[in-house]
Amino acid sequence: MTNEEKRFLEHRPVNCEECGGKMFYQVDGVYQCTDCGHIELDDFGKIKEYLAKNDGASMVEIASATGVEMNIIRMFLEDGRIQIPKGSKLFISCKRCGCALRSGRYCEDCIRELGNDLKDAFAEAPGQKAEPARIPRSSNNRMRYFN
Numbered sequence: 001m002t003n004e005e006k007r008f009l010e011h012r013p014v015n016c017e018e019c020g021g022k023m024f025y026q027v028d029g030v031y032q033c034t035d036c037g038h039i040e041l042d043d044f045g046k047i048k049e050y051l052a053k054n055d056g057a058s059m060v061e062i063a064s065a066t067g068v069e070m071n072i073i074r075m076f077l078e079d080g081r082i083q084i085p086k087g088s089k090l091f092i093s094c095k096r097c098g099c100a101l102r103s104g105r106y107c108e109d110c111i112r113e114l115g116n117d118l119k120d121a122f123a124e125a126p127g128q129k130a131e132p133a134r135i136p137r138s139s140n141n142r143m144r145y146f147n
């Protein structure tokens, strides 16, 4: 995704709603007009502000309160710019093994395994992790080796 596409997706303000002046990025999705000092937030700023007051809010709550689309919120999660708080039932899944993540695209295990190949992995479709065949653990010790 290009910066231009992201700028559009995240509704980053370019011109001041009040006076039409140029908006400059301050911090954490907050923009201020260079002419009149009017402050506007982009989607990231809105989420950040909402989460500061509503720690642990679900994706649906964030979306309805801020008006930011769910797929944009998901994009911020995958970028690691916002994180699903501890204790939340909501998760996104690792693009490689499908395990539950609070932010990012890959879990720690996959990143470690992918190592330097990580760049290639971004171009690939999400991999499917096969469940390892497990020998059921015997609770009554019936399994034994005989010579």
Ligand SMILES: [Zn+2]
Pocket: 016, 017, 018, 019, 020, 021, 033, 034, 035, 036, 037, 038
């Ligand atoms: Zn202005």
Ligand SMILES: [Zn+2]
Pocket: 094, 095, 096, 097, 098, 099, 106, 107, 108, 109, 110
């Ligand atoms: Zn994984």
